Each structure stands twice: as structure tokens, then as C-alpha cells.
Amino acid sequence: xxxxxxxxxxxxxxxxxxxxxxxxxxxxxxxxxxxxxxxxxxxxxxxxxxxxxxxxxxxxxxxxxxxxxxxxxxxxxxxxxxxxxxxxxxxxxxxxxxxxxxxxxxxxxxxxxxxxxxxxxxxxxxxxxxxxxxxxxxxxxxxxxxxxxxxxxxxxxxxxxxxxxxxxxxxxxxxxxxxxxxxxxxxxxxxxxxxxxxxxxxxxxxxxxxxxxxxxxxxxxxxxxxxxxxxxxxxxxxxxxxxxxxxxxxxxxxxxxxxxxxxxxxxxxxxxxxxxxxxxxxxxxxxxxxxxxxxxxxxxxxxxxxxxxxxxxxxxxxxxxxxxxxxxxxxxxxxxxxxxxxxxxxxxxxxxxxxxxxxxxxxxxxxxxxxxxxxxxxxxxxxxxxxxxxxxxxxxxxxxxxxxxxxxxxxxxx
Amino acid sequence: xxxxxxxxxxxxxxxxxxxxxxxxxxxxxxxxxxxxxxxxxxxxxxxxxxxxxxxxxxxxxxxxxxxxxxxxxxxxxxxxxxxxxxxxxxxxxxxxxxxxxxxxxxxxxxxxxxxxxxxxxxxxxxxxxxxxxxxxxxxxxxxxxxxxxxxxxxxxxxxxxxxxxxxxxxxxxxxxxxxxxxxxxxxxxxxxxxxxxxxxxxxxxxxxxxxxxxxxxxxxxxxxxxxxxxxxxxxxxxxxxxxxxxxxxxxxxxxxxxxxxxxxxxxxxxxxxxxxxxxxxxxxxxxxxxxxxxxxxxxxxxxxxxxxxxxxxxxxxxxxxxxxxxxxxxxxxxxxxxxxxxxxxxxxxxxxxxxxxxxxxxxxxxxxxxxxxxxxxxxxxxxxxxxxxxxxxxxxxxxxxxxxxxxxxxxxxx
Numbered sequence: 001x002x003x004x005x006x007x008x009x010x011x012x013x014x015x016x017x018x019x020x021x022x023x024x025x026x027x028x029x030x031x032x033x034x035x036x037x038x039x040x041x042x043x044x045x046x047x048x049x050x051x052x053x054x055x056x057x058x059x060x061x062x063x064x065x066x067x068x069x070x071x072x073x074x075x076x077x078x079x080x081x082x083x084x085x086x087x088x089x090x091x092x093x094x095x096x097x098x099x100x101x102x103x104x105x106x107x108x109x110x111x112x113x114x115x116x117x118x119x120x121x122x123x124x125x126x127x128x129x130x131x132x133x134x135x136x137x138x139x140x141x142x143x144x145x146x147x148x149x150x151x152x153x154x155x156x157x158x159x160x161x162x163x164x165x166x167x168x169x170x171x172x173x174x175x176x177x178x179x180x181x182x183x184x185x186x187x188x189x190x191x192x193x194x195x196x197x198x199x200x201x202x203x204x205x206x207x208x209x210x211x212x213x214x215x216x217x218x219x220x221x222x223x224x225x226x227x228x229x230x231x232x233x234x235x236x237x238x239x240x241x242x243x244x245x246x247x248x249x250x251x252x253x254x255x256x257x258x259x260x261x262x263x264x265x266x267x268x269x270x271x272x273x274x275x276x277x278x279x280x281x282x283x284x285x286x287x288x289x290x291x292x293x294x295x296x297x298x299x300x301x302x303x304x305x306x307x308x309x310x311x312x313x314x315x316x317x318x319x320x321x322x323x324x325x326x327x328x329x330x331x332x333x334x335x336x337x338x339x340x341x342x343x344x345x346x347x348x349x350x351x352x353x354x355x356x357x358x359x360x361x362x363x364x365x366x367x368x369x370x371x372x373x374x375x376x377x378x379x380x381x382x383x384x385x386x387x388x389x390x391x392x393x394x395x396x397x398x399x400x401x402x403x404x405x406x407x408x409x410x411x412x413x414x
Numbered sequence: 415x416x417x418x419x420x421x422x423x424x425x426x427x428x429x430x431x432x433x434x435x436x437x438x439x440x441x442x443x444x445x446x447x448x449x450x451x452x453x454x455x456x457x458x459x460x461x462x463x464x465x466x467x468x469x470x471x472x473x474x475x476x477x478x479x480x481x482x483x484x485x486x487x488x489x490x491x492x493x494x495x496x497x498x499x500x501x502x503x504x505x506x507x508x509x510x511x512x513x514x515x516x517x518x519x520x521x522x523x524x525x526x527x528x529x530x531x532x533x534x535x536x537x538x539x540x541x542x543x544x545x546x547x548x549x550x551x552x553x554x555x556x557x558x559x560x561x562x563x564x565x566x567x568x569x570x571x572x573x574x575x576x577x578x579x580x581x582x583x584x585x586x587x588x589x590x591x592x593x594x595x596x597x598x599x600x601x602x603x604x605x606x607x608x609x610x611x612x613x614x615x616x617x618x619x620x621x622x623x624x625x626x627x628x629x630x631x632x633x634x635x636x637x638x639x640x641x642x643x644x645x646x647x648x649x650x651x652x653x654x655x656x657x658x659x660x661x662x663x664x665x666x667x668x669x670x671x672x673x674x675x676x677x678x679x680x681x682x683x684x685x686x687x688x689x690x691x692x693x694x695x696x697x698x699x700x701x702x703x704x705x706x707x708x709x710x711x712x713x714x715x716x717x718x719x720x721x722x723x724x725x726x727x728x729x730x731x732x733x734x735x736x737x738x739x740x741x742x743x744x745x746x747x748x749x750x751x752x753x754x755x756x757x758x759x760x761x762x763x764x765x766x767x768x769x770x771x772x773x774x775x776x777x778x779x780x781x782x783x784x785x786x787x788x789x790x791x792x793x794x795x796x797x798x799x800x801x802x803x804x805x806x807x808x809x810x811x812x813x814x815x816x817x818x819x820x821x822x823x824x825x826x827x828x
Contacts, residue, residue: 016745020769099790105779107789114801115771193626197801212607212630218802219632239824246826331430353819355434357529365519365822374827375521375818376513387528387611387815388632389803401801404789405767408779410653412660413788 002180004188007143008195011116014173015141019113021170023090026137029168030086034079036164037129037157041075047156048125055149067124068150078129078157081379085133088378091397092139108405113139115197117399118189119381120145120211122203125153132161132175134381138399141174143196145189147203148181155179190215198389202382205309220389222382225255225337226309227367230326230352232343233266239364240271240342241278246366247340249282253311255383256338256370260306260316262326265291268319272296284313291319306333323348327355334358336385338367359385359392416594418602421557422609425530428587429555433527435584437504440551443582444500448493450578451543451571455489461570462539469563481538482564492543492571495793499547502792505811506553522819527553529611531813532603533795534559534625536617539567546575546589548795552813555588557610559603561617562595569593604629612803616796619723634803636796639669639751640723641781644740644766646757647680653778654685654756655692660780661754663696667725669797670752670784674720674730676740679705682733686710698727705733720747737762741769748772750799752781773799773806
């Protein structure tokens, strides 16, 4: 029996220690951990080789094997990520607001760490170091549950981090890894509300769904993106086509890639032939409604297509007769991630910005910009697609909560 | 079979309409609804009488019957509450931040409604109008599930509100009541994540636990308060005693009432006799640890006492030898609601403010101030005791989310 409760208790203990830690100590520790990862890269690569061997034996997809693989370069990247986080401003302690009440109370709203954060993720082992860095800097203890495919790599990375922290005199339980690969342990983990304040699943739609369904801990859903680009009747095609190509093809497997086009019927005749030519160059399969099929050669699109995040060289296309119809279509099928309008009409742009229900809504820009680094947050733990707590790219600030510190001199309530 | 899905779809439709509504239209509607409640008070009181009769027949506790009872005065109070909400600033549309990116993108972080909010509450029917007012003003459609004890009252109030909205040409589905009293319907409601963005349970610990356990919709836990007052070795007793009496006795059944005292051993000999005298005047039963028992006559306190929210004329007492021990004890037993230190020592005060894990931490003031009105929020939907999204008193702003509106002129990601 894996003792999860013990892990929970240790995390709570570590969180109090971490909450008292000053910024300089945290930054110094992050840099030391970064150095330790590089110094111990041979150990990590050795353990990673075991995961790779198991993966090959199981016939793992080459793409997944590549995501799993660690080499000197990738470990260097992990270390640099930690050093960058050390450079970012510490969100903890920021005074968000002060309120003076007539009764003489001074209320200060202060930014504080959340406490203990659980992260459940799939096979990329670099998440282990990334998630640690962001949680640690924002004052949160972290409990990690990585995929069983990467278990040897994750144990090695966590061990190196814990050793480096211990050398600095820091409680190593600020990072803990669930080493059991038993599925029932994950189920139990998701119900440890007494110890864990927030759970962030990172991975495919299946993983996220199972966490949302099984967790009693508050969850932030991340990363499912059925993103649309709407080409308005007032679109400038010289902006539209490069944006569509960029959003669809620059990286197909990411959540902010474009999966569907919504096209105003007034421009479809002129736009579609040009667009089809450009998309063909990138080998993108087009699936269109009847009106699209009238203009270009394409696969018929079904209702299911409109609801699908392809993560592939496929795009669906829907014709509409107004910006209102476009907004309705998008709000019906999107995953509240990132949506764009291409238009030179300010009124339609503002209407789209206001009425489309998504974390990030764009005018004349690629949906691919939805990213913590692109937004200038300096880091990112994921893209939230829900509306509670944090929405869109989540950086350090999004890993914090607040408390009210109230000072009086004997006030009682009448 | 109760058609919850239909309710969900209607709420989503209503939410889009509500999100487009301007402040003046919302405020005017709130005032018209307030007038309608007063004009129709006889209808409401008539239906309330049926609930009261059923309650009496079931042998409902007189205190609960009183909470259930509506009269002209209480309906007047509900109407005034709505008029006050109409006076509050509209949180929707506020620009929280603007970010200019080197690539030329203009990012605006805008405050937006959450969408559809579900509220599950117990027998007080005035919550029906209060919750509607706050959700409506903050641009959210609301689905209410009140207690079966108040079903006739809740139907009457909701009907009056919907009629008044319809008269103003506003989609009446911005407020919907689940009229079924079947428990399985609540279970199904809590899993309607596709339609409902946030669920707020209001009521006792049992209700909240069942929502947390059964819901797949994000939940904000409210209202459980095992609140402590720590009397430091540097406490001014002339502040301590009135604060303790106020926090314990001013209203015993509320979540911000004090349930437990933590006393520094250096002052217990001098403080306890004076305190015991004061508490006896208010008929408060004292339950103390061995050291307290040495000084005053009291009931022995168990570990269970320290973890109990009495909501009664009972208080537990624990002796400690330092502010650190006090903080540890409080962090172990509290419900993260409201905690206070009584001290004239600035260092201990700041240590307590920083290290105690609670929504509201007080220096030299009564815990009873944890309240949306006392904080100047002008309204309150509940007190959040979790750290995700909102913490402490939740007013209009806490019923909102945000979105990023990004404007470019053709930017693509390199």
C-alpha cells in the first residue's frame, strides 16, 4: 500500500516552510538546482534510457519516444528554464489592494501562495523540472504524478532536485513525486482535498476528463483547444492567409493551433481559391460545408468535424452570413481557448472581442500567441480553459491566492 | 423525468443575452424586480404559509421555522437588497491590465461574467432574491436549487422575479429554479459541467461536503468557520475581553463567530479569571486544556473540541508557550476562515498575519468583521474558505472572470 497520506502531510509541512522563505533564498536554490541538473545529467540520461528501452519494447510511437527522450541539450534546457524563473519577480507578498473602513480597520489584500499543488502529467519528463520551478518560486509545495512511461526519468530528476535542495538546507519535501504507477493511487490522490489545494492536469483530453470527473480537489482544466479563425466580410486577405497558415501549420500538435475556419459568405468566393492553394502547399486537408464545396474541391464537413480538435494537418470550414452567426457557431463548438477574427471593421472586431466566450480573443493575429512567454509572463504552467481562478496562460501570479490582513485597535462589531 | 438539460441550455442562451446587456438596463431591471416583490408580497406570503404548514407538520425546529418565515418586513428587506445592488458599480468590462508586446500586439485583460452560476442552498428563501441580484448584476445567469422545505416560497419568489423581467423585455431564463425536490436531480445538476461554470453551495457543512464530493463543476466552498482568537503574551486585556465576547456571543450561529481561544501561558493566570467572569455573564460554556483547568473552573477540552465549529454558547481553550505554537495549533485545526491575534507586539502581529493560513487574519479586532458589507463590498454571496478563485467575502467582483482581448495587425508567430 503506497502511503499517499504521508506524502500529503509532508507537503503541508513543507508548504509552511516555503511560505516563510524569502525571495533571495528561493532564487538561489533555483540556480543551485539548475546547476545540479547539469552536473548530474549522466545519471538522468542513464535512467531515461531505461524508460526509452521499455517504451521501445512496448512499441511506443516514435513521436512519443522522442518526447520521452532526454539528452544533454534537453537537460540544459530544463536548467535554463529554472534560471529564468529565478530572474522573474516574486509574486508572493504583493499588496493587491488596501481598504480603510470607517470603523478604523485597515484591510490589506496580500498575494500569498496557494499551498500544495498537485500536477498530473503525461510522458514528457521535462515537466518535472518546469513544474517544480514555477511552484517553488510562487511558494507552493508540489506533488507530482508523472506518466508511468517516464517513471525512471522522473525519479532521477526529482532525486537530483531534492538532493540539491537538501544541500542548501531547504526542506526537500517542497517537491515530491508519486512513485507508484498503480492507477488506484492516482484515484486516491485526486481525493486528498485535506492536503492538496489545487490539481492541475497536463496532457490529453482523456487525462483531463478523468481528473475533472474523479477529483474532489479544485481542478484547473488546461490545454484543450478547438480554436477558430473567422474571416469577416471586411477581412484583409493579405493578413488572413498568413495568419491562417501560421495558426494551422506552424505547430500542429499544440492547443493554440487553429482547427476550424468560419468564413463570411460575402468573401468566400474570392478568399477560398487563394486560401485552398496556400493550404495545399502545406498539405492541409480541407473539410467544408456545402457552400465551401461549391467553390473549392474539399472533403464534406460534418457536425463532428466542427467539434474536433484535430492536432493534425486537417482544417474544417464553415460559411456564415453574419458576424453574429460566426460568434454563435464559435461559442457552440469552441473549447473556450483562443479565437480570432480577421477584419478591418472596428465595430465587428469589438463585437467579436466582447461576445466570443474564450480565454483569448484576437483581432488580426494568429491564435498561436496564446502562451505565457508570448504574453510576457516569463513562464507558463499551462493554458486554463475554465473561468474559475485563472483563464488563459498561467504564469507565476496564477499560482497564487490572496488573504486579507486586517489591523485594528480593539474594534468589535455592533 | 425532470429535464435539467433543457434548463442548462436555456441558461446558456440567457447568459449570452445578459453579457450583452448594459449597466443601465440591468440596474433598471433590478429596481423593477424589487418593486414587483413588494407589490406581490401577498402572493409570496401565501405560498410561504404552505411551506410553514408543512414544516410545522413535520415538527421542524422553531429556529428553522423562523428562518423559513416571510412577512412584509422580510420581503421589504429582499427588495431593498436588490435596490442596493443596483447602486453598486458594475464590475463587468473593467480593464484589469494592458500589456504591449514587442511584436506589436496590444493585450487587454478585461473583467467578464463567469457565465452560468449554480447555487445550492438550504431553507432561507430570501437567498433566492439575494443570489439572483448578485448574479444578475455581475452578468451571470443563475440556476437555483433551494431546499425542499422552502419550495413553495422559492417558486413564488422566482415567478415574481421572472414576470417582472419579462415585462422589461429581459429574457426570464437569467433566473431559473429547479423545482424538483428529488435528490437524484441535485446529483445530476452537480455534473452539468457543460452548462454550468461554477457551483456555490450555501448551507451547513453536510451540504457543502456533499457538493464538493459529488460535483464535476468547479465549486467554491463557503461558510464553515472554526475561528480562533489568540491572546498573545503582549495582549492588552482591555481589548482582548470585549473582542472575545463580541466574537463569541454577538451572533452564535454564524461562520465568523469565534469557537476557540488560544492563550499564551505567560498571561493565562491573569487573563483567565477575568475572562471566565465575562463569559459566564453570557452563559458561555468553557472547555479548557489541563493548564486552563488549573486556573479556572471549566469542562476538560478534547482534541475533538479543537476541531469543532460549535455554533453555540461553547468555547474551547488551549494554552501555548509561544506565538509559533499558537500558529501551528490554529493551522492544524482551523477551517481557513477567520483568525485573530490580540497583541501590542508588532513583530508577533506581523508573524501571525503572515503565517496563519486563513482568508481573513486580524490583529486586535473581532473575527465578526469577515463580511462583504463590513469590508465595503456592498453585498455578499458567501465567504469562501478555499484558495482557488476567491477567498473570504465574495461580492460582485468575485462573481466575475476575465478574458484577454488581443489586437494586432497581421502578427504571426515565428
